[in-house]
Amino acid sequence: MTVNTSVLDVQGFNLHINEHHILKDINLSFYRKKVTAIMGPSGCGKSTLVRSMNRLNDLISGVRMDGGMYLYKKNLLEMNPILVRRKVGMVFQRPNPFPTMSIYDNVLSGYYLNGIKLTKAEKEEIVVDSLEKAALWDEVKNGLHRKGTFLSGGQQQRLCIARALAMKPKILLLDEPTSALDPKATTRIEELIIELKSKVTIIMVTHNIGQASRISDMTAFLYLGELIEYDCTDTIFTTPKHTRTEEYLTRKFG
Ligand SMILES: Nc1ncnc2c1ncn2[C@@H]1O[C@H](COP(=O)(O)OP(=O)(O)OP(=O)(O)O)[C@@H](O)[C@H]1O
Ligand SMILES: [Mg+2]
Numbered sequence: 001m002t003v004n005t006s007v008l009d010v011q012g013f014n015l016h017i018n019e020h021h022i023l024k025d026i027n028l029s030f031y032r033k034k035v036t037a038i039m040g041p042s043g044c045g046k047s048t049l050v051r052s053m054n055r056l057n058d059l060i061s062g063v064r065m066d067g068g069m070y071l072y073k074k075n076l077l078e079m080n081p082i083l084v085r086r087k088v089g090m091v092f093q094r095p096n097p098f099p100t101m102s103i104y105d106n107v108l109s110g111y112y113l114n115g116i117k118l119t120k121a122e123k124e125e126i127v128v129d130s131l132e133k134a135a136l137w138d139e140v141k142n143g144l145h146r147k148g149t150f151l152s153g154g155q156q157q158r159l160c161i162a163r164a165l166a167m168k169p170k171i172l173l174l175d176e177p178t179s180a181l182d183p184k185a186t187t188r189i190e191e192l193i194i195e196l197k198s199k200v201t202i203i204m205v206t207h208n209i210g211q212a213s214r215i216s217d218m219t220a221f222l223y224l225g226e227l228i229e230y231d232c233t234d235t236i237f238t239t240p241k242h243t244r245t246e247e248y249l250t251r252k253f254g
Contacts, residue, residue: 004032005032006032007030007032007072008029008070008171008203009069009073010026010028010067010068011027012068013027013049014065014067015063017062018062024226025226026067028220030171030203031217033197033198033201034197035194035203036202036203036204036219036220037212037216038205038219039206039220039248040248042207044223044224045224046175049222050203051175053076053203055076055081058081071087071171076088087169087171088169088170088171089164089165089167089200091160091172091174091177092177093175093176094180095153095159095180097149100147101148102144102146102147103145103147103148103151104144107159107163108123110163110166111166126166127144130165131159134158134161135191135195136159139155140155152185154181154182154184154189157177157189161192165200169200171200174193174205175205177193179206179207179208186211190211190215193215197217209249213233219232219236223244228242229242237249
């Protein structure tokens with residue numbers, strides 16, 4: 001087995017919204033058990049790219065996509081979006097547990113929304129396993145029936161990670177998962193991401209250069225909708241090939 005088995009291959013991917021060409025001929029592969037950081041200045045298309053992997057752009061009026069996003073060789077752009085979202089989980093910038101649901105039900109909400117029936121024993125197993133994987137179990141085990149919104153911001157974000165992991169996804173997308181959190185909660189999530197990569201392929205949008213260098217194996221740099229550079233994080237940070245990448249990393253812009 002090679003280390004670099006790709007889980008997702010983006011090939012010739014273009015996305016237009018009306019006359020705006022937002023993502024331009026994107027080609028890149030995401031590797032199994034790796035953390036890939038997606039970086040680039042505001043408005044370059046990072047969120048649009050990861051949202052496409054979760055089929056969240058389908059509903060935007062005037063959107064047009066072409067090319068492929070092959071999840072284990074199957075184009076997810078042609079799959080049932082509900083199925084895509086089971087295989088590709090997503091966590092957003094602001095923690096967004098369902099406010100009316102308990103911690104327990106939040107973890108299981110993907111199953112409820114998909115109409116999947118579970119026995120009580122199956123539910124308990126999924127809840128414990130997902131909260132343990134999200135490093136939240138010890139903090140919530142005595143209050144699983146409290147509302148998720150009682151938790152701190154960092155705990156809520158780990159609950160959202162647990163909710164995504166509960167569906168046993170192949171890929172976990174994180175769009176600036178710590179930008180609304182304080183430094184301590186951020187460190188906790190960074191440690192968690194490093195732990196999780198042995199279980200799930202992680203694609204993370206981040207503006208935080210230190211964060212990308214601490215936790216990602218690969219880094220993709222986008223600029224104005226184009227993939228400028230994609231390489232091992234060490235290489236990108238020490239010897240970037242493109243001046244745009246270097247300028248961004250040395251904070252000349254962005
Ligand atoms: N629904 C939409 N309708 C029209 N244009 C959009 C829409 N969503 C995004 N865009 C445009 O697409 C481009 C890419 O936006 P996107 O949100 O992907 O950028 P980003 O790299 O995630 O930025 P940030 O770092 O600020 O989050 C921007 O020019 C934005 O204005
Ligand atoms: Mg964004």
